[in-house]
Amino acid sequence: MKRAIPIFLVLAGLLVAIAAANPFFLEPAGFLAFLKRVAPLAILAAGQYFVIVSGEFDLSVGSLVTVEVVVAARLIDGDESMTWPVLALLIVIGLLVGLVNGLVTTKLRVPSFITTLGAMLILSGAVFLWTGGAPRGALSQGFRVFGREGVWAVLILLVVVTTAVLLMRADFGRTLVAVGDNEKAARLSGVRVDRARVLAFMISGLSAAIAGILLGGFAGVSAQVGQSLEFQAITAVVLGGVVLGGGRGHVVAAIAGAFTLEALFTLLNLHGISGALEYAVQGVIIIAAVAAGGLRLPALRLSPSKV
């Protein structure tokens, strides 16, 4: 947890700066709006954390979010009575995609970078093959409640954070970190390494499903809804001091990383650095943050479990 202190300081600083630039932020409604906006990325970051801390990557979450939303719209097609069955199906899809990612990575020994890169292509290809190139259908009001009403989003975020923290405190979480830190030692201590990783991928898939439900609910159907979310989620996790390659970092810090990233976007927006230079600033900050974290531990390998 000590590694995570800087991220909380940075986050606090950003929040203060936002409040200074926009006092509305301090009102409950303003803060609620911020939380609602962060929720999907924070949930994705929590899911991505499990995969990263176990020493892998999940590049498929962005596509998966899109798939979830597009599938929901096509199946619900405005029919309220379909809401709950489809919600259940989305959760199953998320878990299933995670399961496949996990099995291909562990059993077929395909590096997760490639597994999930392939999944990314397959998922977005398949869903648009199914809908003919652009989303079809519509979400029901019941479905959209979760993303539109701030209270729901915050509630779901709270549940996700609590669950993530509890999971990380449980045997599963401790052994998962062990897997990411030293797979061999974990295996020789009786840890079911493959199973732990598969579960991590499933958690990531689940988080993408939840994020998809929130994002789809928030703004409706869109083919771009998941675009580049995988990179944002990974960036958030790394900003939280979690080490790519696994074995180090705290889930709360990863979520704080998501808050930091979103706060950074908000602040840049408030100061009119939107669009153009926003990305440049973001790039520099990410490199700087990771470099600052890495320099304290000079013994890092170039590429830990090698992507």
Place this chain on the structure above:
Amino acid sequence: MIALVANPTRAVYAALVATLAIGWVLVAFDGGTFTLNDMVGIQQRSAALGIVAVGQTLAILAGSLDLSVAYLISLVSLVAAETMAGQPSNILTAVVAALGVSALVGLVNGIVITKLKVHAFIATLGVALVIRGVLDHLYDGPAGRVPVEFQQLGYARIGPIPVAALLWAAVAVAVWFLLRRTRLGNRIYAVGGDVEVARLSGVRTDRVVIAAHVLCSLCAGVAGLLLASRLGAGAPTVGTDGGYDLESIAAVVLGGTALAGGRGGVAGTVGGVLLLAVLDSVFNQLEVNSFFKDVVRGVVIVVAVAVYARRTGRRAS
């Protein structure tokens, strides 16, 4: 069959031949034919990705990877086209400027990875974002103009062979030669194989990683020049539209180079790129939906790597 699969490079070429054959049959059933023109098309289509992927091979062999190539390609196309400004007399300056920018980006990538000890994934992603910010800030759309003389690079043919394909071949051969016959090549394999062993053997590992990144970026720069010549202008989205970042990594891995580094080579990458291009061409012939194509590509890449992993045996830690 076993012998074919035993070596990823051979496997990818076997797959290439098989795809060509199957594709030919499918196209024939569809009532079409594979013509010389299609072959030319394949070469044209492969050239830019091929050049980037050859560079990416160097980064990956050295145990790193480069996610910034796509934005770099866009940047280079703009630098080149703007410097040329339609004047043939500016071509040389433009090429030098474009390659200079590329080398600089590669240098930054390499230094951030080795000296600041930032994981290559984050380092090059961060650099990509910085380039993206610069592009968004400076450019709204296509800019600059490439003189007709320089467009020859993208359009001219020598006999049936496009100049672009020759350029790709030249880059591939140069890098193959570098890997096979130079000290740097040897050391790229060593560093990718095991940094610690390389360091203890007296290799300046940081320099090797930096050099690999500079070369990788230079290849991206050459691809950017090629694309500028094809488009007749620079375009701020040409790199990302082409998906050259992830696609080049996919091609390298498809060619049997280990993502962990130290194993593989340019020959495999060329095969990987050709395989993707042939798939593309067959799909084009069959007028297959582009989404279906993505699905097939995804499957092909994962299956190929799974096959290689099967024979390489259990990954150590």
Place this chain on the structure above:
Amino acid sequence: MEDTGRKQPSAPEVIIRMTGIGKSFLGVRVLRGIDLSAHAGEVHAVVGENGAGKSTLMKILAGVHQPDEGVIEIGGETRSFAHPVQAQRAGVAIIYQEFNLLPERSVADNVFLGREPTRRGLVDRAAMEAATARLLDELDEHSFGPRDMVKDLSVAQQQVVEIVKALSVDARIVVMDEPTAALAEHEVELLYRLIRRLQSRGIAVLYISHRLREVFDLADRVTVLKDGTHVGTVQASEVTTAALVKMMVGRELDAYFPPRAGEQAVGEPRLTLRNAGNGKLDGIDLELRAGEIVGVAGLQGSGRSSLVKAIFGAEPFTRGEVTPVRPGNVREGIAAGIGLVTEDRKAEGLVLNQSVRDNALLVVRAVGSRSRAAVADLLERVRLTPPRQDTEVKYLSGGNQQKVVLAKWLTLAPKVLLFDEPTRGVDVGAKAAIHDLMRELADGGTAILMISSELPELIGMSDRIVVLRDGRIAGHLPAGATEEAVMALAAADGAAA
């Protein structure tokens, strides 16, 4: 301690002189005030217990580590090496204790890595291969060639490559860190000849070995390290084995080990192997009984680690009978009450970035056992001092790390506990504690199988010894067998001490 080197009649050129070298890792001091010198044509042996700091000192000389204090002079010039290549250029060649080869590259590539000969700017493969072939020839090594891939070589062959790699450097100082650990006797002889030749060319050789016989065969002077300090430097001709051992361990050997099990203490069989084998092992017959400590001896690569891994379930036994269980994987082994303390703590035993507590609980958590042993009790049992549960394991000393590994297995209350080099890199105090604990476990009814390359330890601890050679059992020896007897069985021609 005076430097006896100065008493040499015609003081030859001093090639290397290290003075006052000190070094800490993560706040743990592993070397302090070490002086070492060697002159042209001298073989200077460096001896000391495991973890004494021998390899660290050599790595400092080779530019791998930078000393915290002290001076290195080469040929009278003060040098400091920020990178191995600088040491290499100053004429230091080194054979590292651990393998330092790229499995995916050819022998010649490995030998010349970082120093590839060029012709017109291009790597001259022909020259590389010819030079490698010549050196292999000198070593009388014909079982492989310069173009073979290192991953296809045996452990002994890889060691030869390491030697060739060092010899290929045009060096003034050659450091050899346990070069013979994996070599058969005739290969050792060839190495001797080579070393003599280096000597005659005026090259200084720093030679590290645990085999004192080699030290006396080769060395002009011997430097003894203990717990990171310089105990002394003596003329090899002026010292006896016993005196040297005394310098190394600082006490009489006999009092060092806990008493063995009495006849009646040995209980029912816990594990029986009949004609068991796999890719590495063949025809293994072995019975382990409750309450006894069985030692396993053998040269490096003889299959000792494979044996314990197969018993544990980490590698398969493909042939023969194993009773009562032949675990198909690690979890089955653990379920059957078998634990394995691996030889490479850092790579296979510990999760370095996690706390002592998390490491100690790793096994119970992994198997989902309901019994949550109190970590504090465990740490007290393994005598971890101070027992700080929240410290990340990477900050502990080697001895304390090993105690954490032990704590991890104690949570299981194991029926069979396998120890692979349990005291490698462990300081004397911790070593004694671990020995006591092993005996305590045995007395409590655990069957223990122990591998150690340190023969005195193996002999001191074991109730009986099995000796492996090339994956087969070369023989059984009773408690208190001599080192010579063990080595005779381990190395076929029985000439090693």
Place this chain on the structure above:
Amino acid sequence: ASDLPPTGASAPADPGASAAPATTSAPASAGTGEQSEFFVQADYDAQLAMRSQTAEGPADKPWEQAIAPQMVDTAKYKKDGPYHLCFSNAAVNNPWRQVGWTTMQEEVALHKDIKEFTALDAEGKDDKQISDIAELQAKGCDALIISPNTTATLTPAVSGACPEVPVIVFDRGVETDCPVTFIKPIGGYAFGADGAEFLIEKVPAGGKVLALRILPGVDVLENRWAAAKVAFDKSQLQVVGVEFTDGDAAKTKSIVSDYIARHGKIDGVWMDAGATAVAAIEAFEDAGVPVPAFVGEDQQDFLQKWKDGKLTAVAPTYPTYQWRTPIIAALKILKGEEVPKQWNLPQPKITQESLDTYLQPDMPLLHYALCGCESMPGFPGKWGGK
């Protein structure tokens, strides 16, 4: 694989004024900033004039109509059928293009004298489209239809194709007049002005208007905004913000929410494309404030919202029926009939009065109303309708 929104994501583009961008900076007034460097006065004037001109051609088939056509002779292309038509498509990556592409395929099916129709999808990649155009030329096409991915960069490829085969360009243009005909609706200036004029009419003087744009630099989108800016600058309205949404619904909604929070009341919303209009409307609904006067587009979700919420709204269109025209044009050319050099299709706007005609509750929410496809045999199933 890119995290950049595809150029002209939901932005069907017309090349209107892609020629030489001029910098005729209008007086910078409240909030609208500098005039776009893409603004060309002559094109602006021409397009605004075209809005009131009546189109020639069959009244019930706007896709066959042309405004102020300058006919060109095509006798040299005349040949006997049946024909092989080829099509190089920029992409099918948004609902607008999806509807258009379906419509085009159905149009092909209507003509018995088309024996083969070869289409290649460039997936939004300029380089691939250049290769595709080359590849199609070798296929023995009788005519080549091109929907360029970008204007400037596809020009060389189109120029290369012109001497080989009659070329028809539609949607976005190219910087050469070598194609036999170039088909497009009136254009971006007209689109932008339609919306802005509506707001100026409906929003009381001094009212606050928020302008939402997709991204800078795409000529057609720049033209839409340029025309709106000219209108706003002349009006009494106060443009409180001009924001880029990347065509992303979530981002749109967040931006609008922020403006509502900051300004309390927004009186009108202008958009350069309607794909995210519903998200913008929802921001008002979620904030519990009345939805102000809105500019959307002819997508069903917006029309539905308009009707259900009894909004004050207008929907300028960039009709998808323009995807029918190239096929018709190709056949005309091959039969030697003359065609307009620049085929300006009518570009109607949907108003309160015509809303019910265009609202088709059985069609998918993302369907574009002006597909001109209602009487085609595959309707509505092929477009995903019920």
